[in-house]
Amino acid sequence: MRLRRADCFDPKGERFGIPTFPWRCAPDGYATRRQLRAAGLRPGGQQVAAQCLRPRRRRDPLTAYLYRIDRAKPVRPMTPARRAALERANAARRQCPGCGRDAGYVIPASLGTCVPCAYPEGTSDGIAA
Template sequence: MARRIVRYWDPAGERHEVPTYPWGLAPAGLATRAQLVAMGLRPRGPHVAQIRWDSRRSTTPRVAYLWPVETARPPAPRSAAQIASLGAALRARRTCPECGAVRDYCLSTRLGICTLCADDVRVAA
């Protein structure tokens, strides 16, 4: 095995808290959160294993947690109140506090106002 594979090969979980596998060598039946979401599922319970790999962007190893596919379930359906609350929150992100207009886009957090009001402020300044 290559050195990078041996470094993260720990299926018994002796060196790391949970069973650890190098990139691309995880056993079948385990999936990351992104893979479960792509299958229309959500993880249930704590992760049972992890994948570790070295990244060029960081000096610390990257980690992806793994859950068993058979324990994953579809997401719970949202209630009407949750959908209404989400709609109100998104509407608030699109409402300009300066002019009160509801825009088709989320306002910039840096500006805090819509682009039309920001352009007027810059012209006036």
């Protein structure tokens, strides 16, 4: 879909089905998920209320979905059980499946193991030790 900036202004939602505004031109009262989160809010089950579009050459336009701030709910507080579950999940991401040690960092998905297991010393794979 080839758009111009003028095509992205549809405040009544006749063309796209929901109100549409050019990039960075949303009216007050709307926010993206990230903006809501920065304000300590969450969408709270509401549907997308509007969108911002930015035309791009040779590709589909960038879309930012907007939610109503007045319908947003506060972020749920972190409970001790959720904190413990998050700590366990992060610890599992640091544990090497090859040697079983805590690597001290999140294991890269591209390697699948810690760096010493992925590149053991003495191999001639072209990487300097």
